[in-house]
Amino acid sequence: MMAEGRADVLVIGSGPAGAAVTKRLTDLGAKVVCLEQGGWVNAAEFPSTQPDWETAMRRGPFHFNPNVRKRPEDYPVTTVGQPLAVRMFNAVGGTIHWAGHFPRMHPSNFRTRSLDGVADDWPVRYEDLDPYYDMNDREMGVSGLSGDPQNPTRSPRPTPPLPPGVIGEAIGRGFDKLGWYWWLADNAIVSRDYDGRPACEMHGKCNLGCPIGSKATANVTYWPKALKKGAVLKTWARVREITVDSQGRARGAVYYDRQGNLHEQLARTVVISCNGVGTPRLLLNSKSKLFPQGLANSSGMVGKCFLLHPHRHLEGVLDQTLDTENGPNILAFSQQFYETDLSRGFVRGYSMLIGRPAGPMNYALGGGAKHPVPWGEEHHKVMRKRYPHIIIVTILGEDLPEENNRIELDPEVKDSNGIPAPRVVYTPSENTLKMMEHGALKGKQLLEAAGAVEILDPGGLQHEADHLMGTARMGNDPRHSVVDAWNQAHDVKNLFIVDGSSFATSAAVNPTSTIGALALRAADGIWSRRQEWS
Amino acid sequence: MKKWSRRKFLGVGVVGSIAIHGATAAGMTSVQEESKTQQSTSSPDALEERERDVLRLAMDEIIPAGAAMPAASAVGGMDYLDKLAGRDKEVAKKLRQSLGALEGLSKKRFNTSFLSLSRELRIDSLTALEKEDPDTFKALHDYVYEAYYTRPAVWKLVGYDFHPTNMSGPHMKPFDEAMLAEVRKKPKYYREV
Numbered sequence: 001m002m003a004e005g006r007a008d009v010l011v012i013g014s015g016p017a018g019a020a021v022t023k024r025l026t027d028l029g030a031k032v033v034c035l036e037q038g039g040w041v042n043a044a045e046f047p048s049t050q051p052d053w054e055t056a057m058r059r060g061p062f063h064f065n066p067n068v069r070k071r072p073e074d075y076p077v078t079t080v081g082q083p084l085a086v087r088m089f090n091a092v093g094g095t096i097h098w099a100g101h102f103p104r105m106h107p108s109n110f111r112t113r114s115l116d117g118v119a120d121d122w123p124v125r126y127e128d129l130d131p132y133y134d135m136n137d138r139e140m141g142v143s144g145l146s147g148d149p150q151n152p153t154r155s156p157r158p159t160p161p162l163p164p165g166v167i168g169e170a171i172g173r174g175f176d177k178l179g180w181y182w183w184l185a186d187n188a189i190v191s192r193d194y195d196g197r198p199a200c201e202m203h204g205k206c207n208l209g210c211p212i213g214s215k216a217t218a219n220v221t222y223w224p225k226a227l228k229k230g231a232v233l234k235t236w237a238r239v240r241e242i243t244v245d246s247q248g249r250a251r252g253a254v255y256y257d258r259q260g261n262l263h264e265q266l267a268r269t270v271v272i273s274c275n276g277v278g279t280p281r282l283l284l285n286s287k288s289k290l291f292p293q294g295l296a297n298s299s300g301m302v303g304k305c306f307l308l309h310p311h312r313h314l315e316g317v318l319d320q321t322l323d324t325e326n327g328p329n330i331l332a333f334s335q336q337f338y339e340t341d342l343s344r345g346f347v348r349g350y351s352m353l354i355g356r357p358a359g360p361m362n363y364a365l366g367g368g369a370k371h372p373v374p375w376g377e378e379h380h381k382v383m384r385k386r387y388p389h390i391i392i393v394t395i396l397g398e399d400l401p402e403e404n405n406r407i408e409l410d411p412e413v414k415d416s417n418g419i420p421a422p423r424v425v426y427t428p429s430e431n432t433l434k435m436m437e438h439g440a441l442k443g444k445q446l447l448e449a450a451g452a453v454e455i456l457d458p459g460g461l462q463h464e465a466d467h468l469m470g471t472a473r474m475g476n477d478p479r480h481s482v483v484d485a486w487n488q489a490h491d492v493k494n495l496f497i498v499d500g501s502s503f504a505t506s507a508a509v510n511p512t513s514t515i516g517a518l519a520l521r522a523a524d525g526i527w528s529r530r531q532e533w534s
Numbered sequence: 535m536k537k538w539s540r541r542k543f544l545g546v547g548v549v550g551s552i553a554i555h556g557a558t559a560a561g562m563t564s565v566q567e568e569s570k571t572q573q574s575t576s577s578p579d580a581l582e583e584r585e586r587d588v589l590r591l592a593m594d595e596i597i598p599a600g601a602a603m604p605a606a607s608a609v610g611g612m613d614y615l616d617k618l619a620g621r622d623k624e625v626a627k628k629l630r631q632s633l634g635a636l637e638g639l640s641k642k643r644f645n646t647s648f649l650s651l652s653r654e655l656r657i658d659s660l661t662a663l664e665k666e667d668p669d670t671f672k673a674l675h676d677y678v679y680e681a682y683y684t685r686p687a688v689w690k691l692v693g694y695d696f697h698p699t700n701m702s703g704p705h706m707k708p709f710d711e712a713m714l715a716e717v718r719k720k721p722k723y724y725r726e727v
Contacts, residue, residue, distance in 0.1 A: 048699040052684045058676070059624070107727040115725070126727070145714075149722045163706040169713065176716045181723050183714070201703030211699050325694065326704045339725045360694045361683035365676060375675055376657065380601035387692055 001254070001262040007033040007232070008533060009526065010267030012239050012253060012282070015094025016512055017499040017519040018273035019218035020136065022233075023226035024523035030530070031230070033265060035237040035255055038073040038091035040219065046096075046209025054361040056208055064097050064464070066090070072258075073236065075415035077277060078423045084308075086424060087466040088275055092235060093219025095512065097466075099206050099329035100215045101353065102142055102188040102513045104133055104151060108339060109398075109507035116340045118347050119400050122504045123476045123485035126152065129517045136516035140216035141194040144186035150335040151183075159191040162200060164331040164354075165323040167391050171332060171354050174450030182334040185353075188216035188512070189328060195221075204326045204356065237263075240419055241286040242270055242495070248290045250495045256417045268533035269526055271496045273519070276306065276468030279501040280407040281422040283472065296472070296489040296497070301482050303408055305401035306424065307470035307506040310432045311462050312440055313368030314393045315357070316447030317386050317454040324356045324388040331355065337442060338508060346434040350397040351508045352443060356390075363387050368394070369456035385454075393446055395439030397432060398508040399470075407471050428461060436461060467511050472501035486525035487518065493532070498522045580620035581629065586612065588633045588648050593678045595656050602691070609688055611681035618677075625677070632663075632674035639663050 009025050011018045014036035022032045043049075047056035056062040064087040066074035077086045089096045107126035112119040134155050144157035161184045164172070168184070175182040189200050189210075200214040213220040227233060236258040243251040243264060252266040272279050280303035286295035294302055332354040340347050357367045363386055366372035373383045410423040444455050475481025478490035483502050489495040498519045500511050507514070581589065593606035593615075619626035640648040640659045648659060664671040682688055689696055697703050 044700070046699065050698065051686065051696060053698075055680060055684065058680065059622070106724050108725040111727050115727070147714075147718065149717065149720050149724075151724055161709050163709045164713070165706050168709075172713045181717060181720060183717065184709070201697075201699070202706050203697050203699045203703045205699055209699070323704075323706065326697075327706050335723070359683070359696075360689065360692055361680055364679045364683050372675075372679075375596040375660075375678075377598065377600065379597055380603040383692065384601065388694070 001264055003252075003264045003266055006252075006266040006268065007031050008267070008530075009033075009269045009271060010035070010253060010265055011271045011273060013094070013273035013275070013278065013499070014092050014218065014223070014233060015273060015275065015499070016218045017515050018271070019093065019222035019226065020139070020516050020519035021271050021273065021498055021523045021526075022231050023139070023222040023229075024520050025527060026226050026229045026231040028523070028527045030527065032226070033232045033234065033267065035239055035253060035265060036092055036233060036235050037238040038071070039235040041091045041096060041209075043209065043211035046211050048203065048205035048208040049211055053205060053208055054359045057358070057362065062096070062208060064089075064466070072416065073238070075278075075419070076413050076421040078410045078413050078421055080423060080425045081427045082461070083463050084424055084426060084465045085463050086277060086468070087464055088277070088468070091219075092233065093217040093223060095217045096209050097207055098215070098217065098512070099355075100187045100189040101330040101510045102137075102140075102144070102186045103333065103351070103509040104154070105507040105509055105514050106338065107152065109505055112348065112505050116347050119505045120473075120475060120480070122474055124474070129514070129521065132517035132520045133513060135520050136513065140188045140221050140516065141190040141197060142186055142188050142216070143191040143200070145184050148183040150181050150338070157186065159194055159199075162187055162189060162191050162328045162331070163202070165327045166320070167322050167324065167354070167356055168331050170318060170320060170322065170450050171391055171446070174446050175334060177449040178446065180334055180336040180446070182332055182336075185328065185330045185333050186513075187328050187330065189214050190216070200328070202327045204329070205358070206329045234265075238415075238417055238419070239282060240417065242272070242282065242295050244288055244290060244295070244492070248492060250492055260417065269494045269496065271498050271522075271526070273499045276471050276500040277407055277422045277424065279497060279499055280471040281409065281420070284409050285420060291491070296482055296491045296495060298491050299479055299482060301473060301480060303471050304403045304406045305470045305473055306405045306407050306426060306468075307399045307401060307503060308426070308465045309396050309467045309506060309508070309510075310399055310428055310436055311394055311396045312436050312443075312458060312460070313462060314395070314440060314443040314447060315367060315369040315371070315456040316391045316393065316450060316452030317456070318389045318391065318451050319453055320389065320451060322388050322391065324390060325359055327356065329355055334446075337439070344438050346431045346438065348398040348400065348431075348435070349508060350395050350435055350439045352439070352446065353394040353396055355392040355394060357392055360387055363390065368392060368458070368462065370458040371456040391447065391450065391452070393443040395436060395443055396508055396510075397435045397439065399506040400429060400431060401470055401473070401505065402429060424465070426465075467500065467506070469500035469503040469506050469511060472497045474502045474504050487522035488525065496522055496526060580616055580626070584649075585630065585633050586616065588637055589615065589629070591648065591656060592633070592636060592660065592674065593681070595653070595660055596675055596678045597682050604687075604691075606678055606682045609682065609685045611678065611685070614681040614684065615677055628673040629677060632670050635667055635670045636660065636663055636674070639666070
């Protein structure tokens, strides 16, 4: 095995967190090497460029689920308990499958123990992240509108809001009729030419790749700049374990190249950004004499408290013809039921996300609400009623950390390099189930107010798990958490864990904006400790 | 702010991952594209003649003609699935299983092939398959829906306007600030900490 030249900082994973850390540290003057198990994805191959684009949601190399996709760079993910389809994409920039929705957490999300007596307070506050949210917004390019009364004041958005279209008008009337709060969505999709990237063309297929680069995936935002500044990105490099020296400091990482050859990349500081499933997998697989339970795991909390966003898609069928296939996937949202109100029968709350379905195949197959258009004589009649007349309301709830919900190493299943697969063990809590029922009732109320003549409800939680969080949680107490307020591992001082794994709570908003803000802040923390680099 | 044309952006703006239009168009591979160039049943995994006959009849009961819409086979559904099965072993396997189960059920219930059944009994067989073996039925059902709703001829009839992401997008009505007039009147609504 060849040891490779020592970097100041080794970043593992090139998604939105790894990219932000790399770019920020490179700007500050560090020599950064990033290892990514996938490669650059050729945008010409994105399903969204092709007439049969909707089939990518059923099979093939762009399927959301690595167990279905089975690209060479993917690893299998097994599940126990609640059936889950864990969704991720292993490539430079990571977030190919991403709607681009870019909300921020609320101040209360960082203080759930103090305010509501549940979960744990974060060791950082909203105010600590606020400047990094702004920095991340500028780097990524965000469209939206300031002035939302549901959230603290934020800086003017870098580009104006994307048009919500006819769906937005209809749902807006519904919200206003009920007297509920709502606002246009922030999206990491530029609505004007921005920083060398063109304005969104409203194709409406954001989740299956944006080849023109309007959507702010890290391969078109952070990476080109980081590489220009001198960062080194090694693709097709699958990390097996973090190595440590005799003092228990991280020494680097051992990885396989595409041909299966082993290498060791040395570094003064190591950052892990492999998502809420991949990160604990790597830590648990990094066992040594000094760290027999896995790296940074003296608390036993690595892999535990796995959080996702329980959600439920409701679909309202309106008489009105809607522009369902155009524009941003998430166009508006409401946080009317975001904060705790114990009279509802549960603690914490949820967001309502207003979205649009995909194309006609997706409609016919039942979409998110899992109500296929019936086959046979009634088929065309029902299809005509639903297409293009559907608005989606997604109830996206705050998950509370529970140690039983966890990522562990599967004792049997391995990836193509023989590295144990992660196994997800997850059962939704009673609180979650009550919250989702409440959300479903309110979602139906909203759709009726918007003019729905029929409402399609899957009747339970969706099985897709795309927001992977909590498995290397942040906290002040090393007995109950893995990293501190700067994403620095309590046990290994030159190891940083920077992705959704570090979330102490999930909030009820999509996580990418917060992941980016935490990453930029962690980079500043790493840089400020550079005198400790040996 | 500096204005960028898409051509300029695609040419210089991004490392590696963005294709120029020509390359995108050239790289377009879909079943529909392949359909134009390939001979039918070119792969050993493609369906056999009898399976194709069963599939044709089954798909036209799953999506029949009516309400000014064509049946599944009338818009190229057979060709689509035959090509798909020819290039994807998993699809071929699932289709074969479904068609075999349907044929088996017909023989069990009516002592004859699905091919010999009246329309009423074909629907009866499909209904029975859906009830007795929902996963197997679902596979067939979903492939037929896929074959139908990926057909440009069907898009025109249902009013779907396809905009590939490597070309210009649709027009959308600009955002009207008046939409938020009611919300703007409300006080702040988040929890102070």
